Amino acid sequence: MAKYSSKINKIRSFALILIFVGFLVMYLGIFFRQSALLMTLFMLLGMLFIIASTGVYFWIGMLSTKTVQVVCPNCGKHTKILGKVDMCMYCNEPLTLDRNLEGKEFDEKYNKKSRP
Numbered sequence: 001m002a003k004y005s006s007k008i009n010k011i012r013s014f015a016l017i018l019i020f021v022g023f024l025v026m027y028l029g030i031f032f033r034q035s036a037l038l039m040t041l042f043m044l045l046g047m048l049f050i051i052a053s054t055g056v057y058f059w060i061g062m063l064s065t066k067t068v069q070v071v072c073p074n075c076g077k078h079t080k081i082l083g084k085v086d087m088c089m090y091c092n093e094p095l096t097l098d099r100n101l102e103g104k105e106f107d108e109k110y111n112k113k114s115r116p
Contacts (some may be wrong), residue, residue, distance in 0.1 A: 006089040008064055015056040022049030068097060087114045 029042025067080035074093035080086075085096045096102060 006073075006087045007078070008060060008067070008080060009089055010054065011060045014051045015060065018049050018053035018056065022046040022053065025049060059090075070095060070097075 001051070022108065023046065026043050026046030029039045030111045032042060033040035063082070063099060067082050069078055069080055070078070072079050072088040072091060072093050072095065075088060076092040077088070077090050081097060082093055084098050085094065087093065088095055
Protein backbone atom coordinates (compact mmCIF):
# COMPACT_ATOMS: atom_id res chain seq x y z
CA MET A 1 0.00 0.00 0.00
CA ALA A 2 1.32 3.44 -0.91
CA LYS A 3 2.11 5.97 1.81
CA TYR A 4 -0.11 9.02 1.52
CA SER A 5 0.07 12.30 3.36
CA SER A 6 -1.66 15.65 3.30
CA LYS A 7 -1.00 17.66 0.13
CA ILE A 8 -0.18 20.75 2.15
CA ASN A 9 2.37 18.82 4.21
CA LYS A 10 3.95 17.40 1.03
CA ILE A 11 4.44 20.87 -0.43
CA ARG A 12 5.82 22.22 2.86
CA SER A 13 8.26 19.30 3.00
CA PHE A 14 9.38 20.08 -0.56
CA ALA A 15 10.05 23.70 0.45
CA LEU A 16 12.04 22.55 3.47
CA ILE A 17 14.12 20.25 1.25
CA LEU A 18 14.84 23.22 -1.03
CA ILE A 19 16.28 25.11 1.94
CA PHE A 20 18.58 22.24 2.88
CA VAL A 21 19.69 21.77 -0.73
CA GLY A 22 20.44 25.49 -0.89
CA PHE A 23 22.61 25.30 2.22
CA LEU A 24 24.36 22.18 0.89
CA VAL A 25 25.14 23.87 -2.44
CA MET A 26 26.45 26.94 -0.59
CA TYR A 27 28.58 24.71 1.63
CA LEU A 28 30.03 23.00 -1.45
CA GLY A 29 31.13 26.45 -2.59
CA ILE A 30 33.59 26.54 0.31
CA PHE A 31 35.60 23.77 -1.36
CA PHE A 32 36.25 26.11 -4.29
CA ARG A 33 37.87 28.95 -2.29
CA GLN A 34 40.76 29.08 -4.74
CA SER A 35 38.40 30.17 -7.52
CA ALA A 36 36.37 33.23 -6.61
CA LEU A 37 34.17 32.69 -9.66
CA LEU A 38 33.22 29.08 -8.77
CA MET A 39 32.69 29.91 -5.10
CA THR A 40 30.46 32.85 -6.02
CA LEU A 41 28.55 30.67 -8.47
CA PHE A 42 27.84 28.04 -5.81
CA MET A 43 26.82 30.70 -3.29
CA LEU A 44 24.42 32.32 -5.76
CA LEU A 45 22.99 28.96 -6.82
CA GLY A 46 22.40 28.03 -3.17
CA MET A 47 20.73 31.37 -2.60
CA LEU A 48 18.44 30.71 -5.58
CA PHE A 49 17.32 27.43 -3.97
CA ILE A 50 16.53 29.29 -0.75
CA ILE A 51 14.64 32.01 -2.63
CA ALA A 52 12.70 29.30 -4.49
CA SER A 53 11.83 27.77 -1.11
CA THR A 54 10.52 31.13 0.06
CA GLY A 55 8.35 31.30 -3.07
CA VAL A 56 6.98 27.80 -2.45
CA TYR A 57 6.20 28.64 1.19
CA PHE A 58 4.42 31.82 0.07
CA TRP A 59 2.46 29.90 -2.60
CA ILE A 60 1.32 27.16 -0.19
CA GLY A 61 0.40 29.82 2.35
CA MET A 62 -1.84 31.54 -0.18
CA LEU A 63 -3.24 28.18 -1.32
CA SER A 64 -3.86 27.20 2.29
CA THR A 65 -6.22 30.15 2.74
CA LYS A 66 -8.52 28.72 0.03
CA THR A 67 -8.83 25.26 1.57
CA VAL A 68 -11.86 23.87 3.36
CA GLN A 69 -11.43 23.26 7.08
CA VAL A 70 -13.11 20.17 8.46
CA VAL A 71 -13.03 18.19 11.69
CA CYS A 72 -11.40 14.79 11.18
CA PRO A 73 -13.84 12.02 12.16
CA ASN A 74 -10.95 9.85 13.38
CA CYS A 75 -8.86 12.17 15.62
CA GLY A 76 -11.30 15.07 16.07
CA LYS A 77 -8.75 17.77 15.10
CA HIS A 78 -9.34 20.55 12.60
CA THR A 79 -7.61 19.84 9.28
CA LYS A 80 -7.64 21.28 5.77
CA ILE A 81 -8.79 19.55 2.60
CA LEU A 82 -7.16 20.53 -0.67
CA GLY A 83 -8.94 19.03 -3.70
CA LYS A 84 -11.61 16.31 -3.80
CA VAL A 85 -9.70 13.89 -1.56
CA ASP A 86 -6.97 14.52 0.98
CA MET A 87 -5.54 13.05 4.16
CA CYS A 88 -5.87 14.37 7.69
CA MET A 89 -2.72 16.34 8.57
CA TYR A 90 -2.49 14.59 11.94
CA CYS A 91 -3.66 10.98 11.66
CA ASN A 92 -3.61 10.38 7.85
CA GLU A 93 -7.30 9.51 7.74
CA PRO A 94 -8.63 9.67 4.14
CA LEU A 95 -11.07 12.58 3.80
CA THR A 96 -13.40 13.71 1.03
CA LEU A 97 -16.15 16.25 0.53
CA ASP A 98 -17.53 14.43 -2.54
CA ARG A 99 -20.46 12.19 -1.55
CA ASN A 100 -19.84 9.99 -4.62
CA LEU A 101 -16.37 9.06 -3.29
CA GLU A 102 -17.44 8.17 0.25
CA GLY A 103 -16.63 4.57 1.11
CA LYS A 104 -14.36 4.10 -1.91
CA GLU A 105 -10.69 3.16 -1.62
CA PHE A 106 -8.52 6.29 -1.23
CA ASP A 107 -6.73 7.27 -4.43
CA GLU A 108 -5.02 10.58 -5.17
CA LYS A 109 -6.11 10.22 -8.82
CA TYR A 110 -9.58 11.46 -7.81
CA ASN A 111 -8.09 14.98 -7.65
CA LYS A 112 -7.08 14.95 -11.31
CA LYS A 113 -9.53 16.41 -13.78
CA SER A 114 -10.59 13.76 -16.27
CA ARG A 115 -10.98 14.63 -19.90
CA PRO A 116 -14.12 13.44 -21.67
